[in-house]
Amino acid sequence: NKIAQDPDCRAVVISGAGKMFTSGVDLITACDIRYCTQDACFQVKEVDVGLAADVGTLQRLPKVIGNQSLVNELAFTARKMMADEALHSGLVSRMLPDKERMLDAAFTLATEISSKSPVAVQGTKVNLIYARDHSVAESLNYMASWNMSMLQTQDIIKSVQAAMEKKDMKSVTFSKL
Ligand SMILES: *[C@@H]1O[C@H](CO)[C@@H](O)[C@H](O)[C@H]1NC(C)=O
Numbered sequence: 201n202k203i204a205q206d207p208d209c210r211a212v213v214i215s216g217a218g219k220m221f222t223s224g225v226d227l228i229t230a231c232d233i234r235y236c237t238q239d240a241c242f243q244v245k246e247v248d249v250g251l252a253a254d255v256g257t258l259q260r261l262p263k264v265i266g267n268q269s270l271v272n273e274l275a276f277t278a279r280k281m282m283a284d285e286a287l288h289s290g291l292v293s294r295m296l297p298d299k300e301r302m303l304d305a306a307f308t309l310a311t312e313i314s315s316k317s318p319v320a321v322q323g324t325k326v327n328l329i330y331a332r333d334h335s336v337a338e339s340l341n342y343m344a345s346w347n348m349s350m351l352q353t354q355d356i357i358k359s360v361q362a363a364m365e366k367k368d369m370k371s372v373t374f375s376k377l
């Protein structure tokens with residue numbers, strides 16, 4: 201909640217402090233981009249403890265990996281999915297050899313995202329999520345109204361100027377959200 205209120209925050213890297221990233225919460229599917237180490241594994245563990253997963257896994261996982269048969273297999277059996285399969289099924293978009301290199305890659309990615317116009321990045325994210333959950337026609341209508349607020353910033357002009365002057369995006373001051 202604190203991060204959401206912070207106008208200077210543009211990207212957040214969440215990583216596990218110990219062996220587990222999360223245990224019992226579905227934070228993984230709530231993240232926009234997922235990286236893992238090659239020794240990682242993933243499990244929808246709830247059926248093993250007599251529960252149906254309750255905080256978003258069953259709602260988000262099918263949309264994240266787009267493979268209902270695989271989702272059912274994982275959720276009905278609580279079997280472990282190893283890093284390789286997570287990469288191939290799209291649960292993660294990169295697999296790194298170890299935690300240090302994974303965090304390096306994550307911070308490089310976050311720095312890259314942070315260098316862009318926050319209004320553009322946030323608008324992209326909101327519209328991608330909207331398009332995931334609605335029809336193309338509905339999403340285009342939504343985009344059209346979103347466009348109006350996006351065009352109220354100077355960020356488009358600033359981005360084009362920076363590109364023409366071959367300036368680093370990181371040196372441009374964009375509007376805050
Ligand atoms: C679904 O997942 C399985 C197991 O990872 C994989 O073999 C299969 O190709 C996937 N199917 C699609 C359509 O992605």
Ligand SMILES: *[C@@H]1O[C@H](CO)[C@@H](O)[C@H](O)[C@H]1NC(C)=O
Pocket residue numbers: 340341343344347
């Ligand atoms: C959004 O605005 C851009 C820039 O003015 C325009 O090219 C695009 O067609 C607009 N998209 C929609 C869906 O209205």
